[in-house]
Amino acid sequence: MIEFRGVTKQYPDGTVAVGGVDLVVPPRTTTVLVGTSGSGKTTLLRMINRMVDPTDGAVLIDGTDVATVDPVRLRRSIGYVMQNSGLLPHRTVLDNVMTVPLLKGTRRQTARARAMELLETVGLDASLAQKYPAQLSGGQQQRVGVARGLAADPNILLMDEPFGAVDPLVRQELQQELRRLQRELGKTVVFVTHDIDEAFLLGDQVVLLRTGGRVVQSGEPAEFLASPADDFVSGFVGADRGRRRLRLEEVGGRRVVVDEDGRPAGVLEP
Amino acid sequence: MNWLVQNLGLVGELLLVHLALSVPAIILSFVIAIPIGYLAHRQRWARGVLLTLCGVLYAIPSLALFIALPAITGFGIRSPLNLVVALTLYGIAVMVRTAADAFDAVSPDTRLAATAMGYSAAGRFWAVELPLAGPVLLAGLRVVIVSTVSLVTVGAVIGVQSLGSLFTDGFQRGIVAEIVTGIVATMVLALVLDALSVLAGRLLLPWARRAAPGRRSSSQAAPIEAGEPA
Numbered sequence: 001m002i003e004f005r006g007v008t009k010q011y012p013d014g015t016v017a018v019g020g021v022d023l024v025v026p027p028r029t030t031t032v033l034v035g036t037s038g039s040g041k042t043t044l045l046r047m048i049n050r051m052v053d054p055t056d057g058a059v060l061i062d063g064t065d066v067a068t069v070d071p072v073r074l075r076r077s078i079g080y081v082m083q084n085s086g087l088l089p090h091r092t093v094l095d096n097v098m099t100v101p102l103l104k105g106t107r108r109q110t111a112r113a114r115a116m117e118l119l120e121t122v123g124l125d126a127s128l129a130q131k132y133p134a135q136l137s138g139g140q141q142q143r144v145g146v147a148r149g150l151a152a153d154p155n156i157l158l159m160d161e162p163f164g165a166v167d168p169l170v171r172q173e174l175q176q177e178l179r180r181l182q183r184e185l186g187k188t189v190v191f192v193t194h195d196i197d198e199a200f201l202l203g204d205q206v207v208l209l210r211t212g213g214r215v216v217q218s219g220e221p222a223e224f225l226a227s228p229a230d231d232f233v234s235g236f237v238g239a240d241r242g243r244r245r246l247r248l249e250e251v252g253g254r255r256v257v258v259d260e261d262g263r264p265a266g267v268l269e270p
Numbered sequence: 271m272n273w274l275v276q277n278l279g280l281v282g283e284l285l286l287v288h289l290a291l292s293v294p295a296i297i298l299s300f301v302i303a304i305p306i307g308y309l310a311h312r313q314r315w316a317r318g319v320l321l322t323l324c325g326v327l328y329a330i331p332s333l334a335l336f337i338a339l340p341a342i343t344g345f346g347i348r349s350p351l352n353l354v355v356a357l358t359l360y361g362i363a364v365m366v367r368t369a370a371d372a373f374d375a376v377s378p379d380t381r382l383a384a385t386a387m388g389y390s391a392a393g394r395f396w397a398v399e400l401p402l403a404g405p406v407l408l409a410g411l412r413v414v415i416v417s418t419v420s421l422v423t424v425g426a427v428i429g430v431q432s433l434g435s436l437f438t439d440g441f442q443r444g445i446v447a448e449i450v451t452g453i454v455a456t457m458v459l460a461l462v463l464d465a466l467s468v469l470a471g472r473l474l475l476p477w478a479r480r481a482a483p484g485r486r487s488s489s490q491a492a493p494i495e496a497g498e499p500a
Contacts, residue, residue: 051386076388086383090401090477100387132477148387158386 001027002048002156002188007057009043009213017043018054018213025205027155030182030189032203034196034236040213041192045158048190049078061156076104079149079157079187083164085141087133093119093144094129100152111151118147123177139170146178150185159191163198175201196237200224208233273447281436281455288432288459291425292418295354296463299361299418300411306362307369308395321367328363332356332424353425360421361414368410372403405478408471412464419460423452433459 002025009018018040025031033041046052047059050071058065066074079100087096097115102108119129122143133141142162149157163171175198182189182202193199199206200221207218210232217229225244228234238244245260248268255268274281310317335356337347345352376399384398423434436452439445472479 049386051382072388072390074388075386080383080386082379082383082386084379086379086386088380088384088398088402089377090398090404090475103388103393134477 001025001062002190003060004044004047005058005060007044007047007054007059009040009047009052010055016212018047020057021213021215023207023215023218025188025190027188028186029204030191030202031205031207032191032193032199033207033209034193034199034203035209036194036211038211039209041194041209042160043213044209045160045190045192048156048158049075049080051075076100076152077154077156079152079154081142081145081149081157081159081162083161085133085138085145087141087144087148089133092130092132093124093136096133096144097148097151099148104152106152115147115151118150119144121150121181122147137170138166139174142166142170142174143177146181150181150187155188157187157189159189161192161194164193164195171198178202200237208236273445274451277448277451281433281451284431284433284435285455285459288419288422288434288456291350291353291422291430291432292357292415292459292463295357295361295422296411296415296418298354298358299365299414300407302358303362303365303369303410304400304407306366307371308373308399310366310370311373317370321370324363324366327359332360332421333427335359336425336428348429350430353422353430357418357421361418364414364417365410368413369403369407372406372410373399375406376402401475404471404475408467408475411467415463415467416460419456419463423456 004021004023007018007021007023008016010016021040021044033044035041043052047054048061048066050066050069053067058067060066087093088099091099094112094115097118098108098111101111101114106114116126116129119126124140124143124147128136128140128144133144136144145162149159163174166174179202191199191202203221205218206221206224208216208224210216217224217233224233224237225239228237228239233239241260243259246257246265247260248255249258249262250256257265257268259265306320310320336353339345339356340347340349340352343352343355345355380398380402381394384394389397422432423437425432426434426438433452433456436448436455440448440452
């Protein structure tokens with residue numbers, strides 16, 4: 001379990017990136033931090049592995065204040081996946097995946113076997129193992145990034161807009177893969193995105209942040225539509241636009257769900 | 271040609287002396303310039319000062335430096351060590367700017383990823399930043415190699431033996447073949463060392479060449495790219 005207690009990050013120039021956030025991330029679930037740019041979602045994420053230290057408040061992992069843990073050791077115990085993969089361009093795919101286990105002192109042979117296994121888990125062919133990141137497509141690179149994040153078998157996986165830079169079709173594919181992986185592995189995932197659809201798709205818990213790093217609303221995705229906290233929330237989730245207002249229409253004896261403009265969204269199961 | 275055949279022994283000997291003067295200077299300046307360049311890359315304030323100092327250093331005429339340096343180092347003017355120190359200074363002057371640029375060229379994303387994975391600052395430098403700075407460092411090294419090999423010849427004017435002695439001697443005695451031999455041998459030496467450094471780069475930085483042609487879309491990704499919705 002990850003717990004934010006009154007966490008604030010204020011920069012020397014007075015800018016407040018995160019303003020007094022209280023938040024609990026339950027274990028073995030996916031929590032999505034969503035918000036526009038400047039809402040402090042990435043800063044909040046990076047406080048978990050001490051890439052950023054809060055100026056006030058504390059972040060606790062299973063009851064231990066992370067400020068008391070050596071940052072290097074802490075980071076090795078937490079998976080991290082970022083936008084543009086962040087793969088080391090001078091290392092092969094296999095070596096990239098093996099990086100953290102080797103840093104932790106795992107034997108080369110063991111790390112290698114585990115890495116090959118992981119490549120398969122994330123849906124990559126073993127023939128890619130000896131390639132360099134630049135020889136892979138954007139989607140493949142992100143898969144390697146996920147494999148690398150999981151390589152040391154961390155309990156916590158931090159994902160910072162991991163699918164933000166790939167094209168929409170590949171993104172959908174990767175989102176589905178992540179859902180499958182999460183069902184199999186049950187990690188505590190903290191996922192950052194600015195895409196509310198992605199947040200609703202992946203999050204067990206969604207946390208909506210606004211400028212200045214303040215939590216506007218948090219809860220299950222459906223709650224955002226059923227009872228948005230304010231106009232900002234309904235605006236952000238699109239409830240005030242036609243896209244989320246669905247109604248039923250009879251088409252050829254079946255009931256079809258359409259949005260406000262009459263565009264089909266799906267059929268209603270009897 | 272006749273002159274060369276008759277003096278092959280001398281040319282060979284001077285070639286070795288030339289190597290013995292230039293190689294230590296090249297290696298020393300490369301090794302010393304890397305930490306200075308890294309500092310210039312990390313600290314904004316240091317960058318301006320260091321790069322200006324290097325520019326000024328390079329502007330000192332070589333002959334003047336060869337003569338003035340013994341006052342600081344205590345080596346004799348004709349000592350090979352004096353020449354090596356001077357050449358190293360010039361090498362550093364050239365290399366520091368390139369080294370700073372080389373570290374600047376490492377993608378911030380990659381550096382961030384290395385930190386996030388749990389590299390210590392030192393570990394990140396050796397395992398990530400230094401190798402990724404490699405291609406640009408190599409480009410700088412190649413300039414240092416050529417300029418150092420060429421600068422060694424100036425030492426002949428103050429009496430330090432090298433292939434440059436073939437020009438000074440050739441001028442004094444009016445032997446054109448000797449002058450030409452000196453020039454060609456110096457150039458060949460520079461080219462050979464340059465080629466060796468390129469070869470070392472290919473062996474040490476195999477990823478740099480494979481990455482160069484840009485993103486090659488794999489067969490798996492191709493249909494997806496083609497099918498991107500308009």
